[in-house]
Amino acid sequence: MTLTWTSGGPAGAQERVTDAALGAAIDAADPGALLMTVVHATGDLSVLDEFEAKLAAAKHVRGADAAASQTHYGAQSGADAVPPGQFPREISEEVRERARAVLTADLPVRLDALDPETFRRMAALCTASTVDEEFVPLLLEQAGFEKSRRHVPVTTPPPADFDVIVIGAGMVGLNAAIKLGEAGFSYTVFEAAEGIGGTWWRNTYPGAAVDTPSHYYSYSFELNPNWTKYYPPGPEYLEYMRGVAEKYDLYRNIRLSTSVLSADWSEDDQSWTVVTRSADGTIERHRARAVVTALGMLNAPNIPDVEGLDTFEGEVVHTAEWDPRLDLTGKRVVILGTGCTAVQVVANIVDQVESLDAVVRSPHWIVPEKAVVNDVPEGERWAMRHLPYYQEWFRLKAYWLASDNLYPMPRIDPEWAATHLSASQPNDRVLQTALQHLRTSFPDRPDLIEKLTPDFRPYAKRIVKDPGFFAALNRDHVNLHRASFARVHPNGVTTTEGEFVEADVIIFATGFKLQFASYIDITGRGGRKLADEWDDGDDPRAYLGIQVSGFPNLFVTAGPNSAPNHGAGHNILSEEQVHYVVECLQHLVESGNTSMDVRAEVQEDYNRRVDQALDLTVWAHPGETATGYYRNKKGRVVVSCPWRLVDYWTMLRRPAVENFHFVGGVAEG
Structure with missing residues (x-):
């Protein structure tokens, strides 16, 4: 692969790079990400061999079993404790000394192309953990090294009349607008509120903040080197979203203060009719080939x-x-x-x-x-803006420590759980x-x-x-x-x-009340109401958490059983689901079909597998006493995704066309 500077990197920086600023950045920087900067700046891959050996020796001295037992929420204690994903103190100091010796105000970049195996080794060293090959494509995207790769061949541009309506202008809605626009689809976003931002427009209470790390809780294609805190306050995150909307010129396609009242599918002309009401009470009807709901699942107080x-x-x-x-x-x-x-x-x-x-x-x-309450030091913000690829590696680390290494946490070990309140040793x-x-x-x-x-x-x-x-x-x-x-x-x-x-x-x-998209009056094939299919929202089921049988060209983002409740954040859900939506729409364009509708038996089988996978988790376990929005009134888990993040991300790379009925073109079913 070929690496390129991010918008916050040296190529676009206007600040003067001085040795003093560089020294302050080295002092404040995360050692793992800083070591990767050293590799990029020198092009010396022997640094990987050297520090892999040092880290292995340190783990051996401290006890490999103890090191492996650390988790994001449960590190070892004591004077020699090493937090998860971090280097021992002596190795951290060696990294800083090496950086002082090789980095200069000129900030050279001698390594800007990495093969997958070298990237995997660098990711493992940066995070002081084991990184398997299967994670490489996901990490390349989520760290911001490369944009989401298109998988459906793009040989035909979307026709001018292929209109898409997006409902909601929060994190998912803005992402959908960006990616639909980049793919060439015409789109309109309807937002009921007076401003964009979704959750972060609505939640302005004292102390409102994201509980996912700032440098990860953002779009992978739009990294922000200037976060003032390691966990973003609500107002700062809202400013980030506004900046993204302005940069990508989204406001011209966003209708604020406009509520969506209903959406009706017409089999005759293979399109949706969406009815909206603006702030002054004006009712309008809009036609669209596809509808994307970007409403979130928690949106009514x-x-x-x-x-x-x-x-x-x-x-x-x-x-x-x-x-x-x-x-x-x-x-x-x-x-x-x-x-x-x-x-x-x-x-x-x-x-x-x-x-x-x-x-x-x-x-x-x-x-x-x-x-949660710490400020990001100016030295580290400087490193984000100037050090070669430091920001990307820091983001990779933030993601890695709060993602699939936490997957065992909610899973039941029956033998352990029989005699403990906790579910398992992790x-x-x-x-x-x-x-x-x-x-x-x-x-x-x-x-x-x-x-x-x-x-x-x-x-x-x-x-x-x-x-x-x-x-x-x-x-x-x-x-x-x-x-x-x-x-x-x-x-x-x-x-x-x-x-x-x-x-x-x-x-x-x-x-908030748990509400998926069914509180909008959505009518699919044969007059079927989404609210009826989902028991007034209490028992929602969808294929991949996105598509519902009988509702062609409807994509429900942040839908049932898609939330990554074991780790990471809503931002990865946003990106992987929007990617899938664009792939589906491009398949319709390429195949000449007008609509796709998931087969009923496919949806049923998928949800059977979801329920089976959730059975041995604390979310669904019959002996669990907790109540909350994860479960419906019957006790079925309707929020949590049962898969690892890497598994779900992989599922959403492109549609499995054999799972759908198509109308029109060459693949009718």
């Missing part, structure tokens, strides 16, 4: 129906509908919720309020993560890490430890990274209640434990 809520004389706000005019200074605040949002809010408002009562019905497993390391964080955070508060200890296995609900929540609970004016709301009064709340809490403000950090 879940506001509990609590008796007496309408009698409350203070202010009530849901985190998804935050009022920026709300002043919490000196207020008595009660917050209901326990997930990522609740802990972010508590940590960020604790210094403003007179009193803060956190009402927690069912606590999550919470793990320490210093980087799962237990997460449990022990969380328990240790609890004990060290509350050394003199056994009551808080008891209230904050879940009774379900780690990963049955989302693991929460602590942004300062436990520290806030130690404050004198903060109280924790292991309860829910029983009744709201004009001046406060009575909990289900019978305790009355006075309040001026009630905050619901209760998340």
Whole structure:
């Protein structure tokens, strides 16, 4: 392969490169990614041999079994502990000394072409782990070294009347717009909100932030070297998305403040009719050959129906509908919720309020993560902008440490689970890490430890990274209640434990209702309603989590059983599903067909395999006590994807045409 500079690299940089700035960058840089910069700058592949040997020797001294047992959430402890994916201290210093010796202000690049095996070795050394050959194509794309490769042959451009409608302008919708435009398809994006950004337009509560690392939670084809924190705050991420939309000139094809009311398939003319309503109430009808829903699965605030809520004389706000005019200074605040949002809010408002009562019905497993609140040093930001391929290798490492190495975590080992709360030995390391964080955070508060200890296995609900929540609970004016709301009064709340809490403000950090695309009135072949097929959204099923039998040329992104709940982030789901959509549409163009519809028996078989694969996970296990949005009312897991990320990514490289009915052209079925 041939490597090229990213937009943030030296070719486009306007800053002056000085030895002082280079020295500061070397001091701040991640050693694994920095060593790869040394290889690129020198072209000396013997560096790989040298440091592979050093790392192997260090692992042998510390114990190979101990090193292999480390996970993202459960590293070894002690003075000689080496965090997962990192080099021992002495090797890190050797890397920095080597970088100081060979890197200069001229920043040469003598190695800009890598064969797959060399890349694999570099990836393994960068991450201080084993990287098998099967991961190479995925890592090349997700690290930003190369764009997603087209697999369906492109010999014919899409006709001018091949219109595609995208519903939603969040992460997936913008990605779809970019890739459809690059592939030559005409498209329009309809967004109900007044601005782009989806989740990050909607969530503006105090402390709103992404819980996936910044340098990975972005498009692989649009890396950002300027993140100010290792986990991006919501406003900064929204600015990133706006910058992407401007760079790719997307606004001209985006209709804001325009809701999609319905979509109806016409078998006669092989097209969809989409009905929209704009902010002024104008109703319009639009024709499209294909429809892509980019709505996410969590997009309607879940506001509990609590008796007496309408009698409350203070202010009530849901985190998804935050009022920026709300002043919490000196207020008595009660917050209901326990997930990522609740802990972010508590940590960020604790210094403003007179009193803060956190009402927690069912606590999550919470793990320490210093980087959640850490700033990215200027030296490292400089390295992202200037050091040869440093940014790509740093991104690769961020992805690798939070991806398929976590795949064993939610899986049940029946023999282990029979005698432990945890699901397996890997799962237990997460449990022990969380328990240790609890004990060290509350050394003199056994009551808080008891209230904050879940009774379900780690990963049955989302693991929460602590942004300062436990520290806030130690404050004198903060109280924790292991309860829910029983009744709201004009001046406060009575909990289900019978305790009355006075309040001026009630905050619901209760998340969202699980809604896939079926809340829009979508009608397929023969008058079939998607809502009926999916039991009003409670039991959604799709092929690959994207296509539904009976609904030709409809692509449901972030659909059922497609969420990578063991690791990584929504961004990889966005990219792999959009890639698949473009491949399907290009196949229609190349074959001369007008529509594709997944065969019913194929969809049924796929979902049977999904359920089987999920049976031995904490998400689906019959003995699991956790409740949450992963499961439907019948207990079936409808959110989580059962496959490894590399497996699902591979499945979506191109459509398996034998699995579809086609109309028109040469491949009718």
